[in-house]
Amino acid sequence: MVVKSELKLIKSLQQKKCRNEHGLFVVEGKKTVEEVVNSKIKLHKLLAVDPEGFVEGVEVERITNRELSQISSLKNPNGYLGVFHIPEQAEQLLSDWILVLDGVQDPGNLGTIIRLCDWFGLTDIVCSLDTVDCYNPKVLQATMGSITRVNIQYRVLDSFLNSTKLPVYGTFMDGDSVNDSKLPKKGIMVMGNEGKGVSNSVAKLCTYKLAIPQYGGETTESLNVASATAILLHEIRK
Amino acid sequence: MVVKSELKLIKSLQQKKCRNEHGLFVVEGKKTVEEVVNSKIKLHKLLAVDPEGFVEGVEVERITNRELSQISSLKNPNGYLGVFHIPEQAEQLLSDWILVLDGVQDPGNLGTIIRLCDWFGLTDIVCSLDTVDCYNPKVLQATMGSITRVNIQYRVLDSFLNSTKLPVYGTFMDGDSVNDSKLPKKGIMVMGNEGKGVSNSVAKLCTYKLAIPQYGGETTESLNVASATAILLHEIRK
Numbered sequence: 001m002v003v004k005s006e007l008k009l010i011k012s013l014q015q016k017k018c019r020n021e022h023g024l025f026v027v028e029g030k031k032t033v034e035e036v037v038n039s040k041i042k043l044h045k046l047l048a049v050d051p052e053g054f055v056e057g058v059e060v061e062r063i064t065n066r067e068l069s070q071i072s073s074l075k076n077p078n079g080y081l082g083v084f085h086i087p088e089q090a091e092q093l094l095s096d097w098i099l100v101l102d103g104v105q106d107p108g109n110l111g112t113i114i115r116l117c118d119w120f121g122l123t124d125i126v127c128s129l130d131t132v133d134c135y136n137p138k139v140l141q142a143t144m145g146s147i148t149r150v151n152i153q154y155r156v157l158d159s160f161l162n163s164t165k166l167p168v169y170g171t172f173m174d175g176d177s178v179n180d181s182k183l184p185k186k187g188i189m190v191m192g193n194e195g196k197g198v199s200n201s202v203a204k205l206c207t208y209k210l211a212i213p214q215y216g217g218e219t220t221e222s223l224n225v226a227s228a229t230a231i232l233l234h235e236i237r238k
Numbered sequence: 239m240v241v242k243s244e245l246k247l248i249k250s251l252q253q254k255k256c257r258n259e260h261g262l263f264v265v266e267g268k269k270t271v272e273e274v275v276n277s278k279i280k281l282h283k284l285l286a287v288d289p290e291g292f293v294e295g296v297e298v299e300r301i302t303n304r305e306l307s308q309i310s311s312l313k314n315p316n317g318y319l320g321v322f323h324i325p326e327q328a329e330q331l332l333s334d335w336i337l338v339l340d341g342v343q344d345p346g347n348l349g350t351i352i353r354l355c356d357w358f359g360l361t362d363i364v365c366s367l368d369t370v371d372c373y374n375p376k377v378l379q380a381t382m383g384s385i386t387r388v389n390i391q392y393r394v395l396d397s398f399l400n401s402t403k404l405p406v407y408g409t410f411m412d413g414d415s416v417n418d419s420k421l422p423k424k425g426i427m428v429m430g431n432e433g434k435g436v437s438n439s440v441a442k443l444c445t446y447k448l449a450i451p452q453y454g455g456e457t458t459e460s461l462n463v464a465s466a467t468a469i470l471l472h473e474i475r476k
Contacts, residue, residue: 108346112462119461121453149454179476215359215475216387223357224350227468230461234469237453238417 002047002063010047010083011071016133023086025135028074030054033082035145042085049079073137086135090151095124096186097236098166101131102157102202103193104225110134111142112226113191118146120233125152126160128202161205164188170198170206171228178210178235189236191229197222240285240301248285248321249309254371261324263373266312268292271320273383280323287317311375324373328389333362334424335474336404339369340395340440341431342463348372349380350464351429356384358471363390364398366440399443402426408436408444409466415451416473427474429467435460 012018013026024044027036037043037055049068051060068077099122104110110132117125132139134152161168169183170190190206192198198206212223212231223231250256251264262282265274275281275293287306289298306315337360342348348370355363370377372390399406407421408428428444430436436444450461450469461469 112465115462116465118454119452121455212472213475214357216356217359223468224353227350227354227464230465230468231472234450234472237451 002061002067006045007067007071010081013083014073014137016136019086019133019135024083025086025140026073026137027082027084027140028072028080028137029078029141030080032140032145033080036082036084036148039145039148041087041148044083044085046083047081054080074141089153090124093124093126093151093153095122097122097233098124098126098188099229099233100157100161100168100188100190100202101125101127102190102198103128103196104131104191105194106225107132107136107138108142109194109224109226110136111139113229114139114143114150114152115146116226116230116233117150118143120237122233122236123149123151125150126157127152127154128157128199129154157202158205161188161190161202167208168206169208169210170203171232172198172203172206172209172211173222175209175211177213178232179213181208181210183236187236189232191225191232194225240299240305244283245305245309248319251321252311252375254374257324257371257373262321263324263378264311264375265320265322265378266310266318266375267316267379268318270378270383271318274320274322274386277383277386279325279386282321282323284321285319292318312379327391328362331362331364331389331391333360335360335471336362336364336426337467337471338395338399338406338426338428338440339363339365340428340436341366341434342369342429343432344463345370345374345376346380347432347462347464348374349377351467352377352381352388352390353384354464354468354471355388356381358475360471360474361387361389363388364395365390365392366395366437367392395440396443399426399428399440405446406444407446407448408441409470410436410441410444410447410449411460413447413449416448416470417451419446419448421474425474427470429463429470432463 013024019025027033034055046060047063048054048060049065051062054060167187169187190198212228251262257263265271272293284298285301286292286298287303289300292298337355405425428436450466
């Protein structure tokens with residue numbers, strides 16, 4: 001039995017306001033919880049329907065399926081839930097390339113982008129203050145364990161970009177083809193909002209404007225921001 | 239007022255079995271419905287909470303918000319719904335490159351992949367019979383209007399790949415780096431299931447095995463199949 005006040009607290013962590021107030025976030029799913037437990041992120045509490053054999057050497061509280069479904073953000077909770085402390089923002093950015101997100105709204109997109117950074121070895125993401133929170137349950141569903149290996153910060157982009165000495169690349173519909181561009185060893189890559197792209201004030205701070213060429217005929221849609229990020233990070237690493 | 243039997247029919251189209259039985263599928267959202275109406279896909283019925291100004295020259299039935307929420311697949315239905323006839327499978331594949339999907343399960347991934355093919359001008363996708371149905375509402379949410387410009391077939395992959403004269407490229411964790419491979423002007427690119435990759439029987443029919451190099455350190459996750467497709471289609475078109 002988990003006490004009621006604890007269940008209420010965990011459920012409240014689905015909201016950003018409550019996550020920030022308590023400095024806690026929730027991860028679900030056996031494999032991902034185990035990965036976060038084994039990372040630098042500090043554990044607050046583990047819950048499992050069947051604690052047997054789940055994360056050795058750590059206390060696991062038993063929870064009923066009924067209780068879990070009350071607090072889970074998943075339609076079909078899968079028996080394991082971990083509550084962790086939100087890590088402090090790292091002071092320094094150490095990655096050769098830094099990914100900047102300007103107003104990415106969709107949690108699935110942010111989750112995929114974090115996973116991409118992990119794959120391509122970019123350890124720093126700097127998000128605008130209006131980018132979706134990386135501890136949102138839907139983001140965490142999409143990142144899998146990558147959240148433990150990528151340092152994510154939320155900053156005012158104008159002042160961050162004004163203070164950097166790195167070349168700033170932004171992605172725009174009317175930019176130069178990335179196929180014709182030689183990318184340097186270090187830099188900043190800015191990706192914009194799903195509908196509106198890079199905001200005007202940030203666009204002014206981009207030294208280079210890139211585009212991914214389109215080959216379809218009458219297509220009007222833009223490339224999904226996570227797909228575009230996949231292609232650009234691949235190009236950075238080639 | 240829409241008659242009850244009609245509402246029941248439309249709601250049933252959320253299930254693949256019912257879509258195939260009636261040969262109909264549902265699209266929601268003003269912009270996407272308009273795009274499908276203006277395509278070759280045959281219209282069955284249009285419904286709107288506010289029919290004023292929605293698709294000129296076509297009959298639009300009025301539906302209440304309450305009725306719409308009963309039949310919509312969206313948490314927050316947005317006032318517009320179209321029912322369309324599932325198009326016949328095209329006999330011929332006309333694309334220079336053909337994308338083959340071997341057991342892709344996630345509707346969001348398939349939707350993103352269809353949109354990518356549209357962007358990169360690949361007009362043919364051949365799916366294994368166990369790939370998620372492209373008329374699934376969640377797939378259509380993610381494709382936007384691209385579904386009207388890409389021809390999607392479901393086939394037994396073994397016999398399809400056995401019958402082709404095109405070079406068959408497959409993506410594998412242990413394949414050759416795509417960065418070192420020169421891709422021809424025509425071919426087939428095979429992408430596998432989210433967890434299991436390309437199935438054994440299909441792997442035997444791949445002439446070339448490709449991989450997207452990883453740059454992260456201790457990462458164990460694989461690249462999301464939609465992200466991998468983005469990178470490979472970009473490479474095909476370069």
